[in-house]
Structures are given as C-alpha cells and as structure tokens.
Amino acid sequence: MSFVHGISLLALISSGLLATRQINFGETVRNISIWIGVAAALILGYSFQEEIKMAGTRVLSELLPARPVVTAEGVITLIKGDDGQFHASGLANGTTVRFLVDTGATGISLSPDDARRLGVDLATLEYSLFFETANGIGRGARWRLDSLSIGPIEFRDVTVSINKEDVNSSLLGMSFLGRLASFEVSGRKMTLRQ
Numbered sequence: 001m002s003f004v005h006g007i008s009l010l011a012l013i014s015s016g017l018l019a020t021r022q023i024n025f026g027e028t029v030r031n032i033s034i035w036i037g038v039a040a041a042l043i044l045g046y047s048f049q050e051e052i053k054m055a056g057t058r059v060l061s062e063l064l065p066a067r068p069v070v071t072a073e074g075v076i077t078l079i080k081g082d083d084g085q086f087h088a089s090g091l092a093n094g095t096t097v098r099f100l101v102d103t104g105a106t107g108i109s110l111s112p113d114d115a116r117r118l119g120v121d122l123a124t125l126e127y128s129l130f131f132e133t134a135n136g137i138g139r140g141a142r143w144r145l146d147s148l149s150i151g152p153i154e155f156r157d158v159t160v161s162i163n164k165e166d167v168n169s170s171l172l173g174m175s176f177l178g179r180l181a182s183f184e185v186s187g188r189k190m191t192l193r194q
Contacts, residue, residue: 069151073152075191075193079188085101086100089150091147092160093147095118098169099171102171102172103173103177104173106174107160107161107173108161108171109171110162110163111170113166114170115162127141138163138165141161142159142161144157144158144159158175181194
C-alpha cells in the first residue's frame with residue numbers, strides 16, 4: 001500500500017514539474033520508469049536481504065577459502081583451497097591464526113611464527129613432545145590456550161603444541177575436530193558442527 005502511495009506522490013511531483021515547463025511525454029515516462037525500477041530494486045533487496053547476505057558471504061569464501069562461512073547456528077563450512085587442503089582462519093587467544101585442517105594430526109599445533117604473535121617466548125619452552133610428521137620426527141612444547149575459535153565455534157582451555165622447527169602452517173587436528181558434534185567433507189566443502 002505504501003508503494004502505491006509513493007508512486008502517487010511521485011506522479012504528483014512529476015505533474016507539478018511538467019506544469020512549469022513544456023511537456024515532454026517521453027522524458028516523463030522514462031523518469032517515472034526509472035523511479036519505479038529503483039523502488040522495485042529496493043523492495044527486492046529488502047525482501048531478500050538474508051539471501052543476498054548469504055550469497056555475498058559465499059562469494060567471499062570462494063575468494064578467501066580459509067574464511068569460515070556460518071551456515072546455521074554452531075555450523076560452519078570451509079571451502080577447499082587451491083592446494084587441495086582445507087584451511088580455517090581462527091582466533092587463538094584473540095589473535096588471528098590461519099590453520100590447516102589435518103584429520104591425520106592428533107592434536108593442535110602452532111607454528112613458531114604464530115606462537116610468537118601470541119606473545120609466547122619460544123626460548124623458555126621445553127620441547128619434550130615428540131611426534132611423527134611427513135618429514136620425520138618433530139619436537140614440540142605443550143602450551144595452553146584460554147580460547148580457540150573458528151567462526152562461532154569456540155572452545156576454552158585448549159591444549160596445543162608449539163613446534164620447535166619452522167613449519168608452513170599451524171594445524172587443527174583431531175583434538176579439535178573430536179570436540180565437535182560432527183564434521184564431514186562433501187566435494188569442495190567441509191562442514192563443522194559444534
């Protein structure tokens with residue numbers, strides 16, 4: 001009803017403008033058509049705002065695959081990167097960390113660079129953990145995070161290891177994935193449910 005009201009008001013204003021100058025019927029119809037198109041676009045945008053927001057988020061996730069897409073409360077989707085792996089940007093004690101999701105890893109490990117950004121003094125760590133990697137035996141130090149979150153999925157009091165050797169990425173292993181209600185891979189998407 002207010003749309004009809006607005007069009008009537010627009011017609012009244014247009015007719016007032018026409019009365020003050022020579023009438024150009026073609027230009028008037030064009031202007032009214034433009035305003036009707038603008039009004040229709042605004043109404044459609046408002047009506048489908050959630051869908052438009054979700055489409056924008058999905059496009060952004062394709063451009064930035066590590067960015068988790070929230071698909072429902074406590075549910076996120078990750079898009080497989082160009083390297084064929086799933087990556088997830090998260091917050092470790094409030095600091096952004098880019099993780100490689102590794103179902104073959106037992107725990108959560110931080111690279112030395114990421115640990116430094118969290119304020120960890122690497123020289124004071126005791127590297128007493130030993131674990132197998134694709135490159136042989138690795139060493140790590142046990143550390144505790146107050147919080148670790150990927151999108152809306154958040155866990156508190158999380159035990160991680162800090163790698164002694166430089167590695168390409170921090171890892172999210174089964175100690176994180178195992179705390180979820182479920183996770184599944186379907187094609188290029190990995191869905192995590194808290």
